[in-house]
Amino acid sequence: MKLLQVKHPLVKHKIGLLRAADISTKQFRQLTAELASLLTYEATKDLLTETVSIETWSGAVEIEQIQGKKVTIVPILRAGLGMLDGVLELLPNARISVVGVYRDEATLQPVPYFQKLAANLEQRIAIVVDPMLATGGSMIATIDLLKQQGAKHIKALVLVAAPEGINALAQAHPDVELYTAATDRCLNEHGYILPGLGDAGDKLFGTK
Numbered sequence: 001m002k003l004l005q006v007k008h009p010l011v012k013h014k015i016g017l018l019r020a021a022d023i024s025t026k027q028f029r030q031l032t033a034e035l036a037s038l039l040t041y042e043a044t045k046d047l048l049t050e051t052v053s054i055e056t057w058s059g060a061v062e063i064e065q066i067q068g069k070k071v072t073i074v075p076i077l078r079a080g081l082g083m084l085d086g087v088l089e090l091l092p093n094a095r096i097s098v099v100g101v102y103r104d105e106a107t108l109q110p111v112p113y114f115q116k117l118a119a120n121l122e123q124r125i126a127i128v129v130d131p132m133l134a135t136g137g138s139m140i141a142t143i144d145l146l147k148q149q150g151a152k153h154i155k156a157l158v159l160v161a162a163p164e165g166i167n168a169l170a171q172a173h174p175d176v177e178l179y180t181a182a183t184d185r186c187l188n189e190h191g192y193i194l195p196g197l198g199d200a201g202d203k204l205f206g207t208k
């Protein structure tokens with residue numbers, strides 16, 4: 001599996017701010033969206049362009065346009081919604097495919113509960129977004145579902161990844177590309193990432 005930890009200074013700075021225990025809901029939301037944009041910039045570096053001729057004020061000019069496959073963004077409910085606006089900022093025409101998966105607190109197993117996917121997934125690059133890759137179960141279940149519906153080209157964007165989740169995802173879906181802002185130490189006995197962010201969904205939605 002291709003794994004890219006984005007080392008840009010802005011990413012390092014913003015992920016650091018996101019870890020503060022006393023962060024406000026507003027700041028958590030804002031940084032999550034900003035980091036999502038920065039990861040999207042990295043994850044779209046290999047999009048192909050083609051040269052086309054357009055009319056400008058000074059005559060015909062050749063410009064480059066993104067060609068080929070269209071994109072669908074796939075936020076995993078709930079916490080993935082916090083990244084959606086940041087991705088849309090750079091890909092404003094992308095279709096959105098929503099997948100609901102929660103992690104059973106006792107078993108840590110993913111429980112899918114919603115899906116509404118864009119059409120023609122086989123013709124699209126799917127960019128799956130979720131701030132946390134812990135055991136990897138939620139991401140793997142989402143990618144299983146996308147592949148069952150025809151998706152062939154999948155990139156996953158996360159803010160914090162645990163080694164356990166990276167290994168599980170690499171085993172289950174070696175063809176997927178994973179972009180992360182940080183790779184953390186390990187999971188605790190409740191399956192939370194250390195040092196991590198805590199519960200990203202609760203922080204984004206102001207629950208608990």
Ligand SMILES: O=P(O)(O)OC[C@H]1O[C@H](OP(=O)(O)OP(=O)(O)O)[C@H](O)[C@@H]1O
Binds near residue numbers: 133138202
């Ligand atoms: O890698 P995993 O072990 O599957 O854990 C990561 C998942 O857990 C969190 O979701 P959660 O179940 O808390 O749902 P929420 O987003 O609705 O809070 C997080 O947003 C991921 O989806």
Ligand SMILES: O=c1cc[nH]c(=O)[nH]1
Binds near residue numbers: 079132191194
């Ligand atoms: O550390 C973790 C693990 C799963 N889900 C979260 O929101 N945080």
Ligand SMILES: [Mg+2]
Binds near residue numbers: 079200201202
């Ligand atoms: Mg949660």
